[in-house]
Amino acid sequence: MGSVRARATAGATAVVALALVGVGIAVLIVLRGNLVSQADLHAEVTAREVASEIATGTAYKDLDLPDADEHPVLVDDERGRVLAAGEDLQEVDGYKVTRGTPPGSGRHTDDDDDDSEAPRPGEVDDDVDSSDGTAVVDGKRADYRWAEVDATDTRDRTVTVMAGTPLGAEEKTIGSVRNAMLVGLPLLLLVVGGVTWLVTRRALRPVEGIRAEMAAITASTDLSRRVPEPATRDEIARLARTTNETLAALESSVERQRAFIADASHELRSPIASLRTQLEVAEAHPELLDLPGAVEDTVRLQHLAADLLLLARLDAGERPKDTQVDLGALAREELSQRVADRLPVRSGELPSVAVSGSRSQLSRILGNLVDNAQRHARTQVSVDVRRNGGWAVLRVDDDGPGVAAEDRERIFERFVRLDDARSRDEGGAGLGLAIARDIAERHGGTLEVREGAAFELRLPLAAHERD
Incomplete structure (x- = not known):
């Protein structure tokens, strides 16, 4: 993980993975909500159809109940007696479905509190209660979404119509989508990682060229060389141009320093040679010593050395006192x-x-x-x-x-x-x-x-x- 390319690939893959997991969870939640809403709607429609028949005076034994495999229906009164039930419906939420159930032994008990106002004779309650539950139909237990609607028949008996919609199809759909996500997510992450790896390699290739050329320039000390400049107008191209400008400034500075050293050596050679000649002549012939000339050469040499020292300090970036x-x-x-x-x-x-x-x-x-x-x-x-x-x-x-x-x-x-x-x-x-x-x-x-x-x-x- 030391290279920029590896870190960029890992980072991009991690971000995409987090985003996909979040989106996948949101999709599953929304999908489940939609499917449950559809199940609620189907169960409510079925319950209201049966409740409407009861409100219009249809006998309980003559109710047109749907197939229990598709929409199990249970009709019971306030005391828990089962008045009608779909064929093959054997159990609802743990209660046995038996016609003529004695009072107090069904889903409702005498202790149940019911503060809601019962509908008037021949009417169906506008309210509906939805809940999750189970049912046993023809010996098979399954999950259902239940809708409960109250209705009052023409003899002023208030009953509860309970209709269910199986959740097997919804659960199967959600499972299929979840499995597709579990299979597709790794594949998509593999594609994202591969594409990011290739794209970053292509994007960073000029950087490697710049690095290699800079290493070659450092090894050869040839400041006239320049790094390659990409034809693009992105940050890497600007980096290459700035690097070349830096190399040009460095080359100019080095050339200036070389010329400065050469000129300084030339300027120092003359007064030093003149002073040495005068001292050698004075050693051999003291009477010929040109003392004023020696002092003049020494003073000139002193001034030149002071100038060179000041220039060296200025070139080193010395800032003036504020x-x-x-x-x-x-x-x-x-x-x-x-x-x-x-x-x-x-x-x-x-x-x-x-x-x-x-x-x-x-x-x-x-x-x-x-x-x-x-x-x-x-x-x-x-x-x-x-x-x-x-x-x-x-x-x-x-x-x-x-x-x-x-x-x-x-x-x-x-x-x-x-x-x-x-x-x-x-x-x-x-x-x-x-x-x-x-x-x-x-x-x-x-x-x-x-x-x-x-x-x-x-x-x-x-x-x-x-x-």
Whole structure:
């Protein structure tokens, strides 16, 4: 019972079995009720026909009684005397049927309470009493459905006409239906189980194909492979498409990581090689040691290592702290510390605008954008902050040559330098803008290049600012 197919088959079979048993019991109950109602009707019709003859003055010995095998009839008075009975009727509900039964020895006794009002002479009572009982006809005992009707003859004698309908045919019919159900139920359950097994096998076949392909991909580590997608539009087809989308995203992530490692290795190789060369020269010729150059390479190596570590944390899904940060105050503080920049930074409007996030990471975005502007500006760099609807907007602009339209997305890729910034000394490692965009997206914002060389950071306002 470990497979989905086996569990589905067992569950479907059990549900159908319970439903069929319930329906079968209901059918038998309804059928029995209908058959008993028909028997009641036949018995009542027979009893009223005989009662009508008595009410019209027909002598008891001249009553037209039906065959006792089909409808046994017994007529007795209030004192229990048997006045008429069907031929071959020998016993009714344990009482012997003997004409002229002495008073008090028949079905009725003097102790019987009868509060019902007897019909008037020549009339038949409208009420009828129905009951189950037995009778012996021609030496054979059988079950009957009895109907009892009171009638008063023309001599003001009230009698009870008791007519029965045999239940053998009804019981035989119910037995036949019950036996048919007992035979048909297992066969139907077998058909349901078989059909469910085949249908689930056909439905789950694509799932097994997906599983096998995923196992093969895991074993081969070839993320370019894809699972088969069924031509249907059901849940399994959507599962296959989602799986392929996941594999594509995973492949892209792995390729990105590989490229990141390759680029990082390339970027680290140059400052390390330069620093090693300077140290080897200093060891052989101390007087030739370029100490400022060694310090510069060490600082550059330190910055690169810090950038790589931050990117690794961002790729690992590190979420920013949910603290309130005043973007305008952050910009004023950051700009006040940049006294050694190549060009002065002109600050525009810097109003207090609150956002949620990490103060250090947002400060890193501003620092990277200003550093990028310093490398490309001719005479000035400007920074301003404003509110735009539900967003806080930080804009960094310079009067440099700007970014071509075709490069406005490429510059945010890691280790990308445009042609005029390929020098590692001037252009950095090509990670500043990539880090800035990653941080912006982690904060639910965007970082885009607008007209010219303007970089625009948009961050959602803090909850209380939106309210």
